[in-house]
Amino acid sequence: AQSVTQLGSHVSVSEGALVLLRCNYSSSVPPYLFWYVQYPNQGLQLLLKYTSAATLVKGINGFEAEFKKSETSFHLTKPSAHMSDAAEYFCAVSDSDFGNEKLTFGTGTRLTIIP
Amino acid sequence: DAGVTQSPTHLIKTRGQHVTLRCSPISGHKSVSWYQQVLGQGPQFIFQYYEKEERGRGNFPDRFSARQFPNYSSELNVNALLLGDSALYLCASSLTGTVGWEQYFGPGTRLTVT
Numbered sequence: 001a002q003s004v005t006q007l008g009s010h011v012s013v014s015e016g017a018l019v020l021l022r023c024n025y026s027s028s029v030p031p032y033l034f035w036y037v038q039y040p041n042q043g044l045q046l047l048l049k050y051t052s053a054a055t056l057v058k059g060i061n062g063f064e065a066e067f068k069k070s071e072t073s074f075h076l077t078k079p080s081a082h083m084s085d086a087a088e089y090f091c092a093v094s095d096s097d098f099g100n101e102k103l104t105f106g107t108g109t110r111l112t113i114i115p
Numbered sequence: 116d117a118g119v120t121q122s123p124t125h126l127i128k129t130r131g132q133h134v135t136l137r138c139s140p141i142s143g144h145k146s147v148s149w150y151q152q153v154l155g156q157g158p159q160f161i162f163q164y165y166e167k168e169e170r171g172r173g174n175f176p177d178r179f180s181a182r183q184f185p186n187y188s189s190e191l192n193v194n195a196l197l198l199g200d201s202a203l204y205l206c207a208s209s210l211t212g213t214v215g216w217e218q219y220f221g222p223g224t225r226l227t228v229t
Contacts, residue, residue: 092157
């Protein structure tokens with residue numbers, strides 16, 4: 001069964017510092033990988049996705065992620081944190097062989113930005 | 116264009132009752148998926164419907180059911196509510212329901228079971 005593990009339920013960084021949110025996946029077939037952001041009392045918004053094209057994926061709001069098959073990782077980064085980045089971030093995997101679009105989410109990482 | 120809409124926004128029910136949650140997908144989207152997000156956890160897949168047919172079901176009891184209407188809107192029904200059903204229920208729509216296509220999420224319905 002496919003799964004994702006997000007290391008660190010809470011991450012705090014200073015405004016302007018590098019943001020690094022970790023995600024490791026497990027999948028028996030080539031995965032599709034996603035990062036979503038959730039602001040308080042809102043639904044999920046897609047930041048970026050990997051669907052077997054370029055391994056370095058650029059998303060919205062300056063975020064990017066690199067797919068590393070050898071490390072089964074898909075970590076999310078942003079060079080310079082902004083106060084508006086404070087939110088909950090979820091990594092998700094979808095099995096490319098399934099006939100449906102089921103997403104399996106990690107438990108999330110709450111990002112706090114220190115002024 | 117309007118995004119995915121869900122109703123109601125909040126709902127309080129008593130154990131044993133039944134609840135119906137509604138979702139309207141983005142115009143032109145034919146696939147709707149439902150997720151349950153318990154406080155402090157990631158969303159869990161409940162159902163996917165595409166062109167009014169069930170395409171996927173998560174590991175949820177038969178108390179949970181759903182359907183999709185000809186206009187592609189969807190309902191999620193939960194019978195015999197338990198305290199553990201308290202959660203944020205998210206609906207997502209996508210164009211084709213195929214893996215790799217972006218799913219657009221609604222704001223959710225927060226269900227509290229007392």
